[in-house]
Amino acid sequence: MNELDELSRLRAEVPDRGTARAEEIFRVALAEELSSQRPVASPSRSCLRRLRPAWRLAIAVPLVLGLAAGVTVAVLPSGQPALTVQLLADRAAAAALARPPVSAGQWVYVQTEDTGPFPRRAGAHHPVVQDGWMTADGTLNYDAGIIGDPIYPYSKLGSLPRDPAELDAYFVSQDPVKTDNKGVVDFSQIRSMLFGMVLPPWLEAEMYHALALIPAIRVKDQVKDIAGRPGVAFVLPPTGQSEQLEIILDASDYHLLAQGSWDDPSRPSSHQETAILKEYLVAGLGSTHPSTAPPSAAELAAERIDFFQEHLIKPPKINSVTPGQWLYRDLRTGGKDQEIWATADDSAQAEYVNGTLQVCKRTDTCAASEHWLMPAGPNYSLIYPPYPHPTKAEIKQYLQDLRHHVKAASPFKPAKPLPTLPAYPQPLLDKLNTYSTGCADVAGDCNAVNVTANVLTGYGNYPSLNAVWFYALADVPGVSVQHITDPAGQHDIAFTFPSQDGVTAILVNADLLNAGTIQYAGYVRNGQQTLVLHQAPVSGPGARP
Amino acid sequence: MTHQSRADTGACADANDATVIGLSRHEPEHFTVLFRRHAPHIQRYVVRRLGQDAADDIVAETFLLAFRQRDSYDQARADARPWLYGIATNLIGRHRRAEIRLYRALARTGADPVMEPFTDRIDDQVSAGTASRRLAAGLARLPEELRDTLLLVVWSGLSYEEAAAALGVPVGTVRSRVSRARSRLRRALGGMNPAASDQESPA
Numbered sequence: 030m031n032e033l034d035e036l037s038r039l040r041a042e043v044p045d046r047g048t049a050r051a052e053e054i055f056r057v058a059l060a061e062e063l064s065s066q067r068p069v070a071s072p073s074r075s076c077l078r079r080l081r082p083a084w085r086l087a088i089a090v091p092l093v094l095g096l097a098a099g100v101t102v103a104v105l106p107s108g109q110p111a112l113t114v115q116l117l118a119d120r121a122a123a124a125a126l127a128r129p130p131v132s133a134g135q136w137v138y139v140q141t142e143d144t145g146p147f148p149r150r151a152g153a154h155h156p157v158v159q160d161g162w163m164t165a166d167g168t169l170n171y172d173a174g175i176i177g178d179p180i181y182p183y184s185k186l187g188s189l190p191r192d193p194a195e196l197d198a199y200f201v202s203q204d205p206v207k208t209d210n211k212g213v214v215d216f217s218q219i220r221s222m223l224f225g226m227v228l229p230p231w232l233e234a235e236m237y238h239a240l241a242l243i244p245a246i247r248v249k250d251q252v253k254d255i256a257g258r259p260g261v262a263f264v265l266p267p268t269g270q271s272e273q274l275e276i277i278l279d280a281s282d283y284h285l286l287a288q289g290s291w292d293d294p295s296r297p298s299s300h301q302e303t304a305i306l307k308e309y310l311v312a313g314l315g316s317t318h319p320s321t322a323p324p325s326a327a328e329l330a331a332e333r334i335d336f337f338q339e340h341l342i343k344p345p346k347i348n349s350v351t352p353g354q355w356l357y358r359d360l361r362t363g364g365k366d367q368e369i370w371a372t373a374d375d376s377a378q379a380e381y382v383n384g385t386l387q388v389c390k391r392t393d394t395c396a397a398s399e400h401w402l403m404p405a406g407p408n409y410s411l412i413y414p415p416y417p418h419p420t421k422a423e424i425k426q427y428l429q430d431l432r433h434h435v436k437a438a439s440p441f442k443p444a445k446p447l448p449t450l451p452a453y454p455q456p457l458l459d460k461l462n463t464y465s466t467g468c469a470d471v472a473g474d475c476n477a478v479n480v481t482a483n484v485l486t487g488y489g490n491y492p493s494l495n496a497v498w499f500y501a502l503a504d505v506p507g508v509s510v511q512h513i514t515d516p517a518g519q520h521d522i523a524f525t526f527p528s529q530d531g532v533t534a535i536l537v538n539a540d541l542l543n544a545g546t547i548q549y550a551g552y553v554r555n556g557q558q559t560l561v562l563h564q565a566p567v568s569g570p571g572a573r574p
Numbered sequence: 575m576t577h578q579s580r581a582d583t584g585a586c587a588d589a590n591d592a593t594v595i596g597l598s599r600h601e602p603e604h605f606t607v608l609f610r611r612h613a614p615h616i617q618r619y620v621v622r623r624l625g626q627d628a629a630d631d632i633v634a635e636t637f638l639l640a641f642r643q644r645d646s647y648d649q650a651r652a653d654a655r656p657w658l659y660g661i662a663t664n665l666i667g668r669h670r671r672a673e674i675r676l677y678r679a680l681a682r683t684g685a686d687p688v689m690e691p692f693t694d695r696i697d698d699q700v701s702a703g704t705a706s707r708r709l710a711a712g713l714a715r716l717p718e719e720l721r722d723t724l725l726l727v728v729w730s731g732l733s734y735e736e737a738a739a740a741l742g743v744p745v746g747t748v749r750s751r752v753s754r755a756r757s758r759l760r761r762a763l764g765g766m767n768p769a770a771s772d773q774e775s776p777a
Contacts, residue, residue: 048613
């Protein structure tokens with residue numbers, strides 16, 4: 030199965046829902062458009078007679094109609110003589126070699142600006158500014174993926190050829206599609222490498238020398254990037270097969286400013302550019318505070334979990350249960366087994382007490398008891414709230430309402446916005462600390478740690494736990510990572526917390542993580558380990574797999 | 575490819591798009607023929623990129639913008655699809671962050687938010703395999719112009735020539751973008767498993 034087949038299959042089952050709503054919106058907008066011009070003429074030609082003249086304003090739908098925005102790019106005429114490809118490569122390489130190396134797992138904050146959607150109208154400037162984070166090796170990124178793509182594993186950079194001409198040949202040889210235009214392939218690969226990760230200084234320097242050896246390469250002096258900063262550029266002129274490609278460097282210190290392309294260099298509207306407004310090292314995901322401190326062991330463990338989550342090699346067994354699905358869990362605490370049942374979204378739990386099955390719903394007061402592994406009890410919102418799944422009858426009714434111009438709420442949307450937790454580690458930690466779990470060492474993040482342990486134990490990995498939970502654990506002050514063997518004989522990574530209040534460690538199965546899957550293993554509370562020995566979907570509370 | 579809907583079976587059924595657009599210059603109502611003819615396919619394309627909710631608005635806006643530009647339509651082009659897909663693609667571009675978020679959600683969780691509203695039974699949850707998740711991660715990382723071009727060719731069924739007309743670029747640019755986008759996606763599908771990257775070492 031190649032990438033085109035995969036792509037053809039992706040979302041291919043989108044059903045034909047009809048265009049009733051779109052048509053309604055279109056008709057309303059068109060009627061408004063026409064009413065501001067002249068009365069609607071009745072159709073005189075035969076072909077429209079049978080069309081229902083439904084021009085009335087049935088549903089008032091706000092429609093934002095902006096004109097395609099454009100961009101101004103100032104490319105000053107080349108006045109300075111003497112900047113040659115070789116000279117620019119030498120200067121950029123020298124500057125790269127003067128910069129300190131960065132470790133692979135270091136988080137980098139990146140703020141980009143780009144020209145926005147195309148095609149644009151000339152003269153108008155409509156930039157899109159975006160904050161993102163990536164690790165220096167380019168494997169993890171949050172909204173920073175726009176700027177580049179790590180096309181080569183960071184850990185193997187050391188084995189790349191140390192000769193620029195050989196590097197060029199290698200990049201060309203790596204084009205799986207074997208495009209004729211080798212210069213474009215080479216330039217694009219180098220551009221992806223430069224922008225997609227923070228290269229070791231020696232390799233960044235070599236990249237500039239490799240660029241200089243591409244046969245058609247040119248330099249452009251006195252350019253400005255979309256942010257208006259003065260720069261110098263490596264330019265690959267357009268051919269019949271490709272657009273013009275550019276890499277813009279800062280005119281004074283030669284750091285990377287922007288990457289651009291032009292379908293037709295004579296038409297400003299065909300220009301696309303992404304500029305790096307800010308790029309510096311930070312302590313962790315979501316932080317904008319500069320820090321050159323290397324990532325901690327806990328941070329690196331969280332990154333590893335994140336990596337396997339995004340590039341999952343083996344999905345966890347319970348990967349895609351629905352929110353209401355009952356899950357059976359066998360927990361072992363201090364040699365004693367305990368069976369619990371919970372719905373995947375933790376909306377209810379069940380347990381045998383003295384031979385009687387007791388069911389506790391999240392909305393009941395029983396949920397507040399620490400006995401139940403509900404992260405927050407009835408006072409707090411669900412963490413993965415159920416998305417409405419309308420019935421066929423509701424869908425039918427909705428479509429009928431649309432057809433008869435009745436204003437109806439979409440059954441696919443929740444009635445009110447679903448509660449969500451913060452997406453980045455520190456704000457998540459702050460939020461979880463506001464939950465009350467009965468512990469005392471609030472400054473030591475004990476509430477957040479307790480809630481996290483309950484969430485990891487109580488939720489059915491639906492759809493799968495977000496790595497942000499582990500990043501948050503890595504942000505707890507004083508956290509360390511231990512490698513332990515638990516009573517079940519498994520090797521675990523233990524996120525261990527200095528506070529001796531409540532949960533003091535959270536365990537992830539290291540053997541499975543090494544094999545490319547993620548399995549939460551358990552926690553330590555009051556000196557006792559609780560391990561999740563077994564979990565499986567079952568038909569209902571009390572049922573065993 | 576047939577792109578005429580059931581609603582389009584009257585006397586206008588045999589009129590090509592250019593004729594319909596020509597008629598609509600003086601009699602705007604004719605433009606609804608164009609809508610009924612092409613909206614279903616364009617809607618499907620937009621839904622695949624941005625989900626059902628956003629698609630309704632974008633499809634409507636596509637035709638409204640097209641309507642406003644109808645006077646400048648090149649009457650030599652019998653088929654209006656490249657023109658309409660070009661406008662739709664431009665509008666999709668304004669929702670780029672939302673589009674990327676959807677791919678990333680699929681990549682990270684295996685649950686596709688685009689497909690979710692279409693499962694009308696609770697146990698009918700759409701769950702994606704590893705390949706789809708990697709593909710989505712690759713799509714999220716594609717530069718916009720590569721993603722626009724590739725998806726236009728693969729999901730809309732436009733030929734390279736039609737896609738070039740839609741995007742307002744030379745056909746050679748479409749070819750090179752498709753090949754660059756494909757090579758990136760192929761890499762994404764190969765996975766980022768460091769243990770599996772031995773074959774990527776230079777000889």
